Amino acid sequence: MSASKPNWWKASTCYQIWPASYKDSNGDGIGDIVGIISTIPYLKDLGIETIWLSPMYDSPQKDMGYDISNYQDVYPPYGTLADMDRLIKECHDLDMKLVLDLVINHTSDQHAWFLESRRNKTNQYADWYMWRDPKIIQGERHPPNNWASIFGGSAWEYCRERDQYYLHLFVKEQPDLNWENEETRRGIYESAMKFWLDKGIDGFRVDTANLYSKDTSYPDAPILVPGEPYQPAFKYFTNGPRMHEWLQEQRGILDKYGDVFMVGELPDTKADEVLRYISAKSREYSCVFDFDVVMLGQNKEGGSKKHHTHKHTLPHFKEAIRKVQGLLHGTDAWTTVFLENHDQGRSLSRFATDKAIHRDQAAKMLAVLMCCLTGTLFLYQGQEIGMYNHPEYWGIEDLRDIDSLNAYNDVMHRHKGDPLWLKKAMRGLQLVGRDNGRLPVQWDNSANAGFTSGKPWIRVHDDYEHVNVAAQQADPGSPLNFWKKIIRLRKKYADLMIFGKDFQVWDKFDQDVFTFTKVHPDGHERILVFLNFSDEDQPLHYPTGLESVQKELLVCNFEEPGKYLTPWEARVYLIREGVVNGG
Template structure:
């Protein structure tokens, strides 16, 4: 990566920090900026290039910071602007970059903009949010909130409803108002001038709603519908993003990264969003591959994994963005359960091998890999036993609605255990001792009991650890241009247990292959790979070179070979 490389992010690896669960430096039970500063050496040793922080702005914390009340300060829960400046300087000194999480679709209802907007129908900021009259003494349309119930809340003072696609304390901004767009652009400029290196923009494809806010197609038994087609990829979203990129980054040198979180985005749409000629975004986060084990109507209805369907999804995205645009690669983030428990095998006998295998599969693909805190250790889902264990707003609201509708509470708890966002938010497991070394106080969420053996302290210097495997994967991405730019060809795509593909460049080729199950498998890889040398394996005593077309793979055996 050279200083003038405007596409440096293609060979970079990003590490996401969920600050309240990463490291607590003052003993109040919540992670903070001081804790992050103390652990930068760990991240530098891992080898990542970019640190992405989930929101740390002042917030009532209705949705753990994704309800922002001030975009130009730091919530006292996490520290101060002065501490942020120290963190930023130390990150840069270590050769890494910092990306801020920017919530652009909505604010907190305690943000000064909304306080003004709801004060009067005639307030100058009334049109900064989306207000509508009632319809036949009911909500303006049938849109449902992602957090259960209607996407509209009645305001008694001004006699209208306001739109909130998420919690009622997260009113949607009206991006059709040029003043709103300018205010958001000014916020981005303010942070860039402070030294940050880019933004991950939350649900950014929701910022342009369908004209007239029409009803969504009805679903039997559902009064309110999550109207994806009515607010995803709206009529002006490309215009707004291009304008924002032009106004915010137009005079800068290109050493920045922009990532758009886009639920419901299709591969064809992503090609437009990430086409460099259009000047919108560097990459998007799509959700197709992390929805394959969920019911389309209910994310908490766990269907189980079909590996072929998962492969098809990721391969579809690899193909769609092969010539135009760019992929993000991720298994986990603050909204997803732990991948070892989800797509791998969290039995202690297979936990490490499956964590390494899944990492190998993902990091071998074309795109920018994202590592979520603890993923590099193979952290697993928390053993939830009751509804009281859950704290996430989405989970709590869902369970409450199931109870109110006399639904299946046992199935709901099972679905929450498998899919709840709480799984990703348990404290980082630094060591085997008290509270896993996360805090000296009472942690805001319980620590996973398996921290006594699954922790950073036990893995940091162990040559065969999950952490060490991630280090090697990151090193390979930095050293081998083929992993960044090479073409990808799926192999054995219909096999329900083997995941394999090749990466090719004009003068080199790589084979990535993994057995995604406990049972050993013999695989015919073809004569072209005879003599290929082993770049990386995840099990001890893996043979150093392929001497036969028949490859014997143990359970959760993953390998990367380079053709001679």
């Protein structure tokens, strides 16, 4: 079936590459661009059409490249500008697209703009960042307000040269840019966007895509976490008053380059506000990553308290997916489909099971779920082979993520090294810590999983001899080969799987099975999807009127489907007649 594709990116299958952990070509233990280039045929064979490359810009690496010191150069261990030119060409030669990360809420404190800005209050870049005078209380200097950084501690850092504080919503080495200043915005557009668009890239994944506009009266945040000196202040810097104005301005730059794909990271945003960003008429973002699914089980109000994770239920999971699919109902919007990225734990461990007995089946079940949802599909590196979270017995010395280390050290400090508290902290990091998604890709069963011939910058998962690309390429029944099959099926039935409408959940409160339907845009076909999220056989909950109609089995991750769903089984039926109206 041919899909109506007004924009190339709507039906594209995308793959996120985290460069440090993907493929090392020179044995220094760090992934690089030449390593990426060597795997492009592998990605093409998988069915990938667009690569999203996480930050490869020059950076002191305080936050794994999200602290950029030069937008127009490459972090030397990753390669050179010439390597990037070659990567762009190699992608385009295979009819693939390349999307880069756009990190323009903040820079590194080593960026030339900030080094000049901090010198005094009168230089050319003095107003390019968010500077405020101290608050003096009883003769003591304090930050301008009580806002907490997203990574913990105060969101303000004192600068002696100016006798002022600068705002940093993340680590102190990531000062926030002042978007209120028109000169700053022009500098961003030239350096971070036009430079790379002129080189031929096809779009951007936009980091912190709703944080540029702050409440510039900088009020104190209400007390949400009693006893803490600094409080979550998302209401004062998320979806601010000028966000849409600036995105309209930005689109004026992008329009000169054709159909540029802009997928925004949009945390902590209600559905009606999300629609303002992704309406086709508004032309701000092409689509966004809504985080309700991947934030399940985490406490958003408490900053980086990762030890406060809790078990979510399948009904919570269904509702989060329903919210995202519901954005398309009766609107001109578009959305994304994803369960993993560089900031999350692995989906097998978080939403299914990583027990060896059921792991492959569960990986295939999640593949079916993703490929049957409407929107632009995103896989994260290693997801196609079912990589899962690091073992519980790893220690803090095995982790590298600054957010995780801050969270652990916060517990260490508050509870004076109490071993039970530290065990609780490590359990939280094992579930949702960002390093889970940053372990090296497992290419084969040789030393260091074939990622590097040197010493890897972060520990390789202990199970790489069993879970790796080479072994799965040789196994027709592997998750990798199943992903290839289901991506092809998604393309074949694009009108139903990619562009289908009227998503409806039929077992909203069932704790074990997820049953949903979607309808062809023309209304003459429907898919019926059954997903077993448990270790036991489960009955099928047929939607009203669909049990006895004629059905064609499109895909199943079990050899011979029977009366019941086996553990972690997925089935997709095509219904051409007897279709009932969707809700």
